Amino acid sequence: MNTDITASVKPEYPVVDRNPPFTKVVGNFSALDYLRLSTISAVSVTVGYLSGIKPGIRGPSMVTGGLIGVMGGFMYAYQNSAGRLMGFFPNDAEVARYKYKL
Secondary structure, eight states: OOHHHHHOOOSSSSHHHHHHOOHHHTTOOOOHHHHHHHHHHHHHHHHHHHHHTTOOHHHHHHHHHHHHHHHHHHHHHHHHHHHHHTTTOOHHHHHHHEEEEE
16 A cells, blocks of 8 residues: 555645654744644643533543643644645745755
8 A cells, every 4th residue: 555645646835845854843833833732722621621520520531631632733733834844735934934945
């Protein structure tokens, strides 16, 4: 089975880094990525708290919801950041920042 995404889909925008390392992707997080991460986390904490009211386990339910939200928010932000670096999402800021490295 072919797992190389570049074989099936071609980038629509300029490619900054075809295979960015973890540190470069996390370092490329924008303010919007951090906003999304924190919003998803906050909503998950709230949902966890509210879902634990009836059985009387608000604390553990809130912590579990928060952990799920932080992981989900981080993965969403990571996906967006990596997609911009690889040219799958609009990346004008990244192209301007890394224009000498292209």
